[in-house]
Amino acid sequence: MKRVHGFTLVELMITLLLAAIILSLGVPGFRDIVLNNRAATQSNELVTALNLARSEAVKRGARVSLCPSTDQASCTGGTQWEDGWIVFLDSGGAGAPAVDGAPIRAWPGLAGNATLTGPANIRFQPLGDVMAAGNFQHRMPNCGEDQGRDVTLNMAGRALVTRVDCP
Numbered sequence: 001m002k003r004v005h006g007f008t009l010v011e012l013m014i015t016l017l018l019a020a021i022i023l024s025l026g027v028p029g030f031r032d033i034v035l036n037n038r039a040a041t042q043s044n045e046l047v048t049a050l051n052l053a054r055s056e057a058v059k060r061g062a063r064v065s066l067c068p069s070t071d072q073a074s075c076t077g078g079t080q081w082e083d084g085w086i087v088f089l090d091s092g093g094a095g096a097p098a099v100d101g102a103p104i105r106a107w108p109g110l111a112g113n114a115t116l117t118g119p120a121n122i123r124f125q126p127l128g129d130v131m132a133a134g135n136f137q138h139r140m141p142n143c144g145e146d147q148g149r150d151v152t153l154n155m156a157g158r159a160l161v162t163r164v165d166c167p
Contacts, residue, residue, distance in 0.1 A: 035140050035147050042110050043138045043149035046081070047159045049107055050122065053087045054157045056104055057124035063090040064104070065097075066122040072106035073097070081116040081136065083109040090123060113141045118151075128157045139166055 007015075049066055057064040067075035070083040074097060087104045088097040097103060110116060118136035125131065136151040143166040152160045 032144065032147070035143055038112055038114070039138060039140050039143070039147055039149050042114055042116070043136075043151055043161050045107060046085075046116065046136060046138070046151055047161060049085060049087055049105070050151075050153060050157075050159045052105060053122065054124050054128045056087065056089075057126055058128045060089065061126045063126065064088070064124045065090040066124075067120065068118075069103075069106065070109075072108065073103065075121065077120060079117050079120055081118055082114055115139045122153065124157055130155060130157050 053064045053066045064087060066085060066087050068078060068081040068083065069086040070076050072084055072086055075086070076083070084107050086097070086106045089101060089104065090097075091101070116136060116138045119132070119134040122134055123131045130153060133155050134153045136153075138149040138151065140147060145165050146163050148164040148166040150162050150164050152162070154160070
């Protein structure tokens, strides 16, 4: 008769204990990686919108604006951008989309209860410069050291993303 080789109960318990210890050490580090990636992705979405608005202003030879929007069709008029934003042709120069005009592109709200604050409106001139520079602050809930993002838009229309500590 052949003897069957396998694991004893003690060997199995030791293996499970080691797996639990390794997982308990690795999960907090993984959480930080997820928060960093989410913050980078969401701030890059804003930079994409700023770059699109700038390039559309130059391409069309007209003012193009960017503003926060909860319905992805009109400006909300506030400084809270986490519910989404739109890029639109600012033909009237009032910083609001025309009643009959559709936005060039709309972005939905941010996931994960992130906050994004900034100016009420960014207006790009036909040469790609902005009427007023702006600063945006992106923060994730419960974020830690070096996990916040600040997006700075200079007068030339260029955006710069910097990592900052969360308060």
